[in-house]
Amino acid sequence: MAFTLYSLLQAALLCVNAIAVLHEERFLKNIGWGTDQGIGGFGEEPGIKSQLTNLIRSVRTVMRVPLIIVNSVAIVLLLLFG
Amino acid sequence: MPASKRRIPVSPPGMADPHQLFDDTSSAQSRGFGAQRGPGGLGYPAAAASPQEAFLADPVSNMAMAYGSSLAAQGKELVDKNIDRFIPVTKLKYYFAVDTMYVGKKLGLLFFPYLHQDWEVQYQQDTPVAPRFDINAPDLYIPAMAFITYILVAGLALGTQDRFSPDLLGLQASSALAWLTLEVLAILLSLYLLTVNTDLTTIDLVAFLGYKYVGMIGGVLMGLLFGKIGYYLVLGWCCVSIFVFMIRTLRLKILAEAAAQGVPVRGARNQLRMYLTMAVAAAQPLLMYWLTFHLVR
Numbered sequence: 001m002a003f004t005l006y007s008l009l010q011a012a013l014l015c016v017n018a019i020a021v022l023h024e025e026r027f028l029k030n031i032g033w034g035t036d037q038g039i040g041g042f043g044e045e046p047g048i049k050s051q052l053t054n055l056i057r058s059v060r061t062v063m064r065v066p067l068i069i070v071n072s073v074a075i076v077l078l079l080l081f082g
Numbered sequence: 083m084p085a086s087k088r089r090i091p092v093s094p095p096g097m098a099d100p101h102q103l104f105d106d107t108s109s110a111q112s113r114g115f116g117a118q119r120g121p122g123g124l125g126y127p128a129a130a131a132s133p134q135e136a137f138l139a140d141p142v143s144n145m146a147m148a149y150g151s152s153l154a155a156q157g158k159e160l161v162d163k164n165i166d167r168f169i170p171v172t173k174l175k176y177y178f179a180v181d182t183m184y185v186g187k188k189l190g191l192l193f194f195p196y197l198h199q200d201w202e203v204q205y206q207q208d209t210p211v212a213p214r215f216d217i218n219a220p221d222l223y224i225p226a227m228a229f230i231t232y233i234l235v236a237g238l239a240l241g242t243q244d245r246f247s248p249d250l251l252g253l254q255a256s257s258a259l260a261w262l263t264l265e266v267l268a269i270l271l272s273l274y275l276l277t278v279n280t281d282l283t284t285i286d287l288v289a290f291l292g293y294k295y296v297g298m299i300g301g302v303l304m305g306l307l308f309g310k311i312g313y314y315l316v317l318g319w320c321c322v323s324i325f326v327f328m329i330r331t332l333r334l335k336i337l338a339e340a341a342a343q344g345v346p347v348r349g350a351r352n353q354l355r356m357y358l359t360m361a362v363a364a365a366q367p368l369l370m371y372w373l374t375f376h377l378v379r
Binding site for chain 1: 253256257263274275
């Protein structure tokens, strides 16, 4: 069974990259997951969809610069060591 | 003055935590100084006092000793301050404040949770009581020891089948840790998406998810002794026990309001939380089987 911590790290990097490439205007708005659509306001607690859209927006904002660095390091390492 | 002379030959005693997590087990001679942390890591046994006293009588070496111990104390403070930023050491100490009685009772609870009535964690002035005083509190000692034992038992099982090689041990450890990390991340994500207001911390979660290693060890050992029949029987028993244990424990943490009144859950919100609890509990037997079936042939 080859499920190691390293493969988990690789999978996490790929997942975060996948979230980072979801374009706000071209894609998320068209499927109704844009950040200015349907935010419930205060009062009752947010549903799953608004939690998800908030999560996607936060991941995109926070991980933008670190992803550049981590991706560059990963590319260089994979080129050198296969 | 006598205090500065006697501080040095004493080995560092147990921590004098304000919440008294650990008993003070320092020897009788140093009992009076058990409350203060001795500087530096110089641990001389108390019985060898006389050669040290003759050595310390020399004023130059006395000063050198004092300087060295103060330097070591500064270094220790620096390390402690920096380490506390990355790993919450004080919080971790709570999870290791266990004693033999607690471990014995908890292991019994993990194998037979059906008769236990009260699953609430007791609180003491807004902080949870240390595990040694409350059997329902999560601890990290049992999961950590069970994990290490699982790796060793896996090595034993592979060895009896002539399939052993040292890197396989590392592979087993890495695989089990990767599954644990994945579980913790998945549960944290689900708790965030369902906006569950719970006091379940990440370390609590790691502790609860680590309890399944105990059942896994039992299953593999029985499989080694009695073959596949023994393995399936014991693993089946441990799977059901862990399922019941997790449901009863997580119900109080995730479904706090509904469980407190003891009413069956209603409403979409509570239903989703019930599904989450069931999913977490159901994942335990699956993982227990997945991580051990290749060890028993």
